[in-house]
Amino acid sequence: MMKTIDLTPLYRNSIGFDRFANLLDNAFRAESAAAGYPPYNIESLEDNKYAITLAVAGFKQEELNINVERGVLTIRGEKEKVEGKNYLHQGIANRTFERKFNLADYIEVTGADLENGLLKINLLKVIPETMKPKSISINSSSASTIEHKEEIVA
Incomplete structure (x- = not known):
């Protein structure tokens, strides 16, 4: 008896896991075929x-x-x-x-x-x-806005 799993809900929140369903499906088939x-x-x-x-x-x-x-x-x-x-x-x-x-x-x-x-x-x-985790700095947009307003006033 072949089992199937619907992974559609996972695709809404993940990117790049397209072959995940195929891996699971192959794993189920391989385990039954290998017989240990x-x-x-x-x-x-x-x-x-x-x-x-x-x-x-x-x-x-x-x-x-x-x-x-x-x-x-x-x-x-x-x-x-x-x-x-x-x-x-x-x-x-x-x-x-x-x-x-x-x-x-x-x-x-x-x-x-x-x-x-x-x-x-x-x-x-x-x-x-x-691919290692890295920290991303957040730029402040308020400084660029102030500089732009000073140019208009002058």
Whole structure:
């Protein structure tokens, strides 16, 4: 069952969030399609540093691919086929997967580490100087009005 959300009221008070509805819609679809494999954590390390950790037990570094394109981080795992194994029970999921994460503006992937079956992807939020908060001074219009009146009197 597909859920839809009407975000029209939000558009009246916001500017530049045109793709917000698409992000939400894609998130709902991705969660149902991914079925939770591989499991992952998202953590905030510091003010502008984050990490995504995926449990990729059994995958080698060569079998994993990390790609960022148009604000979407994609992690793919392609397991090499092993011939000649006769499992009585196979509980370890060694299947091909693809996990996608929508990155906010100014989030950059700074690196990735694979250790003990955990793939950790490091993220950093780099806000450009032009986007940082700044104080705007208010000019007084009364001074310019007084100067203008003095010119007329003379």
